[in-house]
Amino acid sequence: MDISYIILIPIIPLVVFLLLGIFNQKIKPGISGYVGVFGLLASTTLSFYAAYQYFFVYGKVDGVFQTFSEKTVWMNFTDTLHIDMGILVDPISVMMLVVVSVVSLMVHMYSRGYMKGDEGYTKFFAFLSLFTFSMYGLVLATNLFQIYIFWELVGVSSYLLIGYYYTKTAAIAAAKKAFIVTRFADFGFLIGILIIGFYTGTFDFETLNNPEGSVILNWAATSFMGLSVITWALILIFIGGAGKSAMFPLHIWLPDAMEGPTPVSALIHAATMVVAGVFLVARLFPMFYFVEDGFALNIVAYVGAFSALFAAIIAITQTDIKRVLAFSTMSQLGYMMLALGVSGYEGHEGVGYMASMFHLFTHAMFKALLFLGAGSVIHAVHSNYLKDMGGLRKYMPITNITFLIAALAIAGVPPLAGFWSKDEILVAAFEHNKLIYYVGVFVAGLTAFYMFRIYFGIFWGKERTYDHKPKESPLSMTLPLIVLAFLSVTAGFIPFSEFVTADKAGFEAHLNYPLAAVATGVGLIGIVLAWIFYKNENSLSDRYAKAFGPLYKWASDKFYFDEIYMFVAKKILFKRVSEPIAKFDKKYVDGTMVGIGNKTVLTSKKIKGIQSGKVQDYAFAFIAGVVVLALVFIYLWPN
Amino acid sequence: MIQGISIYEILTVTTVLFFIGVYGFLTRKNLISMLISVELILNASVVNFVVINKYLYPDMLQGAVYAIFIIAVAAAETALAISIIINLYRQINSVEVKDTEVMKH
Amino acid sequence: MERILFYILALIIVIFAIAAVSSRKMLRSVIYLLFVLCSIAGLYFLIDYNFLAAIQLTVYAGGIIVLIIFSVLLVHHIELELELAKPLKQIITALACLVGIGVILTTIYSYDFKVIENDTAITTADVGSKLLSYDQGGFILPFEVISVVLLAAMIGAIIIAKGKQVEKHENKRIE
Numbered sequence: 001m002d003i004s005y006i007i008l009i010p011i012i013p014l015v016v017f018l019l020l021g022i023f024n025q026k027i028k029p030g031i032s033g034y035v036g037v038f039g040l041l042a043s044t045t046l047s048f049y050a051a052y053q054y055f056f057v058y059g060k061v062d063g064v065f066q067t068f069s070e071k072t073v074w075m076n077f078t079d080t081l082h083i084d085m086g087i088l089v090d091p092i093s094v095m096m097l098v099v100v101s102v103v104s105l106m107v108h109m110y111s112r113g114y115m116k117g118d119e120g121y122t123k124f125f126a127f128l129s130l131f132t133f134s135m136y137g138l139v140l141a142t143n144l145f146q147i148y149i150f151w152e153l154v155g156v157s158s159y160l161l162i163g164y165y166y167t168k169t170a171a172i173a174a175a176k177k178a179f180i181v182t183r184f185a186d187f188g189f190l191i192g193i194l195i196i197g198f199y200t201g202t203f204d205f206e207t208l209n210n211p212e213g214s215v216i217l218n219w220a221a222t223s224f225m226g227l228s229v230i231t232w233a234l235i236l237i238f239i240g241g242a243g244k245s246a247m248f249p250l251h252i253w254l255p256d257a258m259e260g261p262t263p264v265s266a267l268i269h270a271a272t273m274v275v276a277g278v279f280l281v282a283r284l285f286p287m288f289y290f291v292e293d294g295f296a297l298n299i300v301a302y303v304g305a306f307s308a309l310f311a312a313i314i315a316i317t318q319t320d321i322k323r324v325l326a327f328s329t330m331s332q333l334g335y336m337m338l339a340l341g342v343s344g345y346e347g348h349e350g351v352g353y354m355a356s357m358f359h360l361f362t363h364a365m366f367k368a369l370l371f372l373g374a375g376s377v378i379h380a381v382h383s384n385y386l387k388d389m390g391g392l393r394k395y396m397p398i399t400n401i402t403f404l405i406a407a408l409a410i411a412g413v414p415p416l417a418g419f420w421s422k423d424e425i426l427v428a429a430f431e432h433n434k435l436i437y438y439v440g441v442f443v444a445g446l447t448a449f450y451m452f453r454i455y456f457g458i459f460w461g462k463e464r465t466y467d468h469k470p471k472e473s474p475l476s477m478t479l480p481l482i483v484l485a486f487l488s489v490t491a492g493f494i495p496f497s498e499f500v501t502a503d504k505a506g507f508e509a510h511l512n513y514p515l516a517a518v519a520t521g522v523g524l525i526g527i528v529l530a531w532i533f534y535k536n537e538n539s540l541s542d543r544y545a546k547a548f549g550p551l552y553k554w555a556s557d558k559f560y561f562d563e564i565y566m567f568v569a570k571k572i573l574f575k576r577v578s579e580p581i582a583k584f585d586k587k588y589v590d591g592t593m594v595g596i597g598n599k600t601v602l603t604s605k606k607i608k609g610i611q612s613g614k615v616q617d618y619a620f621a622f623i624a625g626v627v628v629l630a631l632v633f634i635y636l637w638p639n
Numbered sequence: 640m641i642q643g644i645s646i647y648e649i650l651t652v653t654t655v656l657f658f659i660g661v662y663g664f665l666t667r668k669n670l671i672s673m674l675i676s677v678e679l680i681l682n683a684s685v686v687n688f689v690v691i692n693k694y695l696y697p698d699m700l701q702g703a704v705y706a707i708f709i710i711a712v713a714a715a716e717t718a719l720a721i722s723i724i725i726n727l728y729r730q731i732n733s734v735e736v737k738d739t740e741v742m743k744h
Numbered sequence: 745m746e747r748i749l750f751y752i753l754a755l756i757i758v759i760f761a762i763a764a765v766s767s768r769k770m771l772r773s774v775i776y777l778l779f780v781l782c783s784i785a786g787l788y789f790l791i792d793y794n795f796l797a798a799i800q801l802t803v804y805a806g807g808i809i810v811l812i813i814f815s816v817l818l819v820h821h822i823e824l825e826l827e828l829a830k831p832l833k834q835i836i837t838a839l840a841c842l843v844g845i846g847v848i849l850t851t852i853y854s855y856d857f858k859v860i861e862n863d864t865a866i867t868t869a870d871v872g873s874k875l876l877s878y879d880q881g882g883f884i885l886p887f888e889v890i891s892v893v894l895l896a897a898m899i900g901a902i903i904i905a906k907g908k909q910v911e912k913h914e915n916k917r918i919e
């Protein structure tokens with residue numbers, strides 16, 4: 001299969017970014033929007049073409065999807081250890097291309113309406129293109145180092161876009177927080193990469209992931225503190241992935257990241273960038289699975305399950321709708337992680353892997369839809385808070401229906417997309433680990449509950465007094481909603497297990513009726529509870545909140561994790577470590593340098609009289625010097 | 640050869656002449672006076688060249704030839720110095736050293 | 745006879761040199777310089793370097809001195825008394841010069857010059873052929889270089905001396 005045209009997919013957004021970035025001031029806002037959308041339309045078309053070619057025209061060889069790669073050596077360390085640049089085409093990268101393209105295209109179209117009249121309109125589209133380029137580069141990376149480069153690039157784009165409203169203090173703080181927390185996690189990632197490079201002598205995914213390759217067979221060669229070094233490296237790499245995917249305890253940046261414009265939240269903090277961590281684990285899945293009998297994979301499973309539960313509980317108590325969606329995202333990412341964690345490798349054993357990728361795919365659609373719908377609502381009422389919303393269904397019919405579809409999809413109501421992927425995840429968990437299964441089912445119920453809590457809160461409930469009457473958003477914003485709603489309904493019918501599996505061979509997936517019934521039932525219970533609590537404004541929710549008392553307060557303050565981090569950072573790190581060092585630096589290191597400078601100035605002030613600028617003074621010094629030298633060389637130091 | 644006069648005596652005279660020139664160069668406050676002192680210094684060295692040629696290497700002409708070169712260079716130098724002094728006088732109406740510190744800044 | 749002549753010349757040289765650098769009247773010090781230069785020409789006559797003596801008289805006494813006198817007359821008032829350096833500076837400079845004289849004289853007197861007794865007198869023809877010879881030891885190249893230097897100096901002197909008066913506003917800017 002000829003894959004060289006795939007390089008164009010990331011190149012087009014890069015060119016668009018450069019164009020919009022360089023001619024930022026020269027381009028009229030209307031044009032820059034079209035440039036962004038049409039550039040991405042080209043990339044999307046190519047992505048779909050690539051997917052069609054890969055899955056249907058080329059198809060399987062000997063029952064297995066082949067992996068294609070094209071690369072050039074970029075930096076050469078040893079014969080085997082070198083950093084390449086190139087593109088890698090296999091089922092998950094093709095799937096990610098489609099996901100990124102679709103969501104990014106929808107967000108681009110939506111932003112044309114949402115950002116209308118904003119001062120930095122062109123800049124916004126330039127950043128969106130930069131992000132899209134980086135994300136394409138990330139999913140197409142051929143080796144650990146290349147993925148790391150693009151990993152940091154998406155981090156930068158995320159930073160730029162969270163801090164887009166840079167006059168708002170909260171936005172700047174959120175941008176810094178997101179950057180620093182993910183950077184901290186990426187430090188683990190980098191160390192993991194270096195360990196792998198040192199002990200295996202290669203960064204290349206194809207070599208690393210080969211189940212019969214030397215890396216996986218020789219994992220036990222070196223051990224450190226009771227575990228194989230490769231396991232340590234994988235755990236460190238997972239820390240990087242956890243930082244990007246907002247896994248507990250590195251999740252604190254994601255809710256704050258909602259300070260960015262809503263389309264950005266939809267694109268970066270719901271559908272694409274945050275799944276990079278999941279993608280990373282999936283990309284290295286054979287290593288995670290085979291090395292040390294999946295020790296690192298178990299960690300992934302438990303961290304994922306805990307994050308899913310933890311975030312879902314917090315989501316129930318939040319009043320800012322974007323934050324509810326942010327915690328929902330975190331919860332669903334936890335779902336994907338736990339699915340990967342409970343996955344096997346071959347055939348139907350690998351259902352968890354397939355379910356994770358499937359959920360990634362469907363989640364991207366309906367979560368982007370939820371965010372864009374929320375953006376549409378925020379656009380209409382100019383507030384993020386539930387207390388300012390209510391009864392909007394009359395004013396915004398399209399947003400209402402599409403948001404309902406998305407909420408049903410995430411709640412797992414058949415036959416919408418979320419039902420299918422969530423069912424597969426629960427099947428995988430049920431077969432592997434009952435504890436994780438129960439957590440999963442409980443989280444499914446919570447998800448349905450909090451999602452319908454905000455749905456009823458926004459579109460039903462008591463009507464508020466609005467400053468000016470809310471009206472439906474323009475076509476540029478509703479069209480992406482409709483497209484994504486259509487995808488949220490239909491994406492579940494894609495036979496994913498044929499295409500994206502751990503061993504790339506595919507298997508026949510069947511609906512497990514008892515488990516599906518349980519999951520659906522739990523979801524419906526959640527919806528009904530939300531109906532009772534929030535359909536009409538009543539005091540029921542307040543009473544229950546009181547009944548839970550401190551627990552409610554605890555959850556609503558996100559279990560005080562921000563405060564704990566602040567305490568550790570400010571009271572311990574800054575006060576005990578940084579400040580003494582800073583003091584030392586200021587007093588002694590700086591002091592020495594400043595002292596040298598001051599002494600030089602003083603000395604020069606004193607001796608600058610010598611440089612009088614008078615020829616005769618210089619001549620006198622010259623003659624006197626000659627005489628002195630003559631005396632020295634003739635009498636004091638002959639020969 | 641000067642009858643009854645050794646090379647030491649002639650060199651003594653030129654040395655004294657040289658340092659008189661140096662003294663003048665350092666103490667005079669006037670550009671033309673400094674030029675005069677420079678002429679004294681140059682002449683002292685020319686006489687040295689010639690006398691050493693005559694007393695130590697009478698068969699050679701290098702000393703004499705160099706004396707001619709020095710005189711030529713001295714003439715060129717004087718011409719330039721005088722032109723600079725005249726130009727300067729037109730600009731600042733003075734040939735005192737203390738007034739010619741504009742270049743310093 | 746020659747001996748006495750030399751002493752007289754040496755005396756004139758030293759006395760008038762001192763007078764030239766200490767006189768407070770510009771034109772007088774130029775004339776004292778003229779005496780010094782003429783006495784040096786006399787020295788050349790004494791050691792039978794007639795050609796050099798002639799050059800000394802024509803170029804120095806005839807050319808340079810006249811040039812200096814002209815410039816003095818152009819830029820100076822005859823009656824103007826020159827100001828002298830501060831006494832302290834004079835003394836310090838004089839001391840430094842005396843030390844210098846002492847160092848050099850002791851060096852000279854402690855060195856044994858290999859004097860060759862001779863009576864050769866160089867002729868103009870000798871000097872001329874040496875200057876224009878391009879054999880080994882010939883001076884044709886320095887001769888040409890000196891010619892170019894002289895030419896350049898002449899042109900430079902003319903251009904500098906006829907340079908325009910600096911504009912008023914430029915003057916201000918410099919200050």
